[in-house]
Amino acid sequence: MTQQPTVSLFIQCLVDHMYPHVGEAMVNLFDRLDIPVTYPDGQTCCGQPAFNSGHRQSARKAALHFLQVFRDSEVIICPSGSCVHMVRHHYPQLFKDEPDLMQMAERIGDRTYELTEYLVDVLGVTDLGASFHAKTTYHDSCHLSRSLGIRRQPRALLSKVAGLELIEMENSDTCCGFGGTFSIHYPEISTAMVDEKLRTILATGAEYVTGCDISCLMHIQGRAQKRNLPVQVVHIAEILSHQGEADHAGNK
């Protein structure tokens, strides 16, 4: 393999604070592919919670900070579809009246990829030598599947994982009801939505549900555990970095 550009990790805030092992799994993956990795210090949050709440002035500040932190990054990889969607599609909107910043935002957006998208579409890799012996179902998160059009890539990667039996759920791209602050402002609706998602997950008989967005997975996990349901969540990066027979997901 020719020398690939250094990958700058854009670690979603929820991964940083609550699911750090997902970030570590990503690092393992790139180490295995012999691709240099860096983590630009000073990164915080892409601004999506503010943007989706209508507070675009605050979101703009977060975007400015992001542009500053990742200014010199060649390739920016994130384990979250919705954060990539934010950078790629919403940042230019935030700077629509500021041509210089808009151009900068567009350029950074062009260099920002979701993990599975980068692996499959750019690196052309599907087999990462992973093994994960479990029945698993896959949730198509909204911004990932609809806005970024990423459905094929994660499935291509999962299909090469030894021992993994992928069982598709019904309506795999129906929203899990997280929606950021929506889940706090409208908890009853949000919970009804995740219960419907769990109904389709449980119907597959899978032991694990995976996906490319930890926020959806956090929502599904939080509800499943509250209800003591027999399904666990695992981010796709964890599956792809996992090798060996037993002890599936990397727990904290």
Place this chain on the structure above:
Amino acid sequence: MPEINSLYKKLANDGINNQCLQHSLQGLQQRLGKGALNLWNQLPDQQLRARAKENRMQTLEHLDLVLEELAKKIQARGGKVFFASTAEQANDYISKVARQHNVQTVVKGKSMTSAEIGIDKVLEDQGIEVVETDLGEYIVQLAEDTPSHIIAPCIHMDRYQISELFTQKLGIPASTDPPTLTQAARTTLRKKLLSADMGLTGCNLACAETGHITLVSNEGNIRMATTMPPVHVAIMGMERVVATLDEHKTLLQLLTRGASLQKLSTYVSFQGGPAASDGPDGPEEFHLVILDNGRSRILADPDFKEVLACIRCGACLNICPVYGRIGGHAYNSPYSGPIGAVITPLLDGINKHADLCKGETLCGACKDICPVENDLPRMLSLLREKLAHGDKNWDVQPSSLQERTMFTLWAWLIQHPRIYHATISLMGHLQHAWSNRAGMLDNLPGPASKWTRTRLLPAVAQKTFRKRWQEKLSKSKASRQQSGDQHE
């Protein structure tokens, strides 16, 4: 149960807990929602929807001229056209026509625009009997209820409820057999349709090139309501018009597919004026009421103009995961679902309907299914911006000082990584009281309780990724140094 402080949340909750509704919505979305997506994927011309949108936007660009053309053509045939700026003007005009003809009974075709202006009550207050003739609307009317879907008004009721209603209101023997129930309604409605003095309908499409309005139906009631009574009044939102017959053809294809997966509805009625002097068919008088009622303001705003391209097929309701859980009554407006969440605040006040702007996840399913590719999530997001920062043009008051302060503080933290990470770390230290064995938080106090009442929340990790990365760096630096030492 926690206190519920908004009507939207209360009505949504009612919907979520209504088993009958849940069952119906499940069926509706499985069949119609998925079906429409499949239809779009199978369209031989994959550019059809994009072209339809382009045509819609072009027509909206010079809507005044297109409407004038439509009016002229209809007037030339002896039809009467009235431009109503407000709901009140539309109601006054229709009332006046009813009085002139001494109307006792009005038969209606299904029309959400008529619900928007509230014409039924206005006519009833004048002692006029108003009868819905669309089966679903008729059921809702008998039940003294409101429609919960713009195409399938009584989707929230099942045949057992309808049976009870018909036994009570129509005096028929109890039956839960759908054909028997339909026949009972048909018998009653036929008498009304044959004896009514006025037909009042909406308008699915109007075509300026030919000067007619188009109504689609599957029950034949529209054909009767528009031709049997001596007077036919049609009311249309001013954006219903298309410029050319070619555009009309495209939209008609998309409308019936989006609404009910039909290549064409059972009936398509074209009306363009009173019956000709040499032909017996049609009403003696035809009136077209073209309604603005806030649409001009939408048209003038480039951010929202797109919503006027909507053809009211209802497909977005059939795919929306929020509508699919809460049902149509939660929107408390004739227009429910994603389209209702955008159009209702724009027509009736953004602050007043703030919950409609905020109460979705922006998942984008409505955008994918829309026959004219309307980007409703984009518009919801812009409505939220107006609610957050206020907007003079739309008379929107900004969000509370508390909310604005919170986001300002948040943005400041985002820009100050060290303090940001210290804050997260502090939260990590404070969380132990609520942490369970598996490292999940439960029963959190304050606003976080809105999450943990129904869901657990992962605790902040002992070591964040950032810390782990720093450790990894210093370790590899140390080992490099070590190996460097060995080489020396």
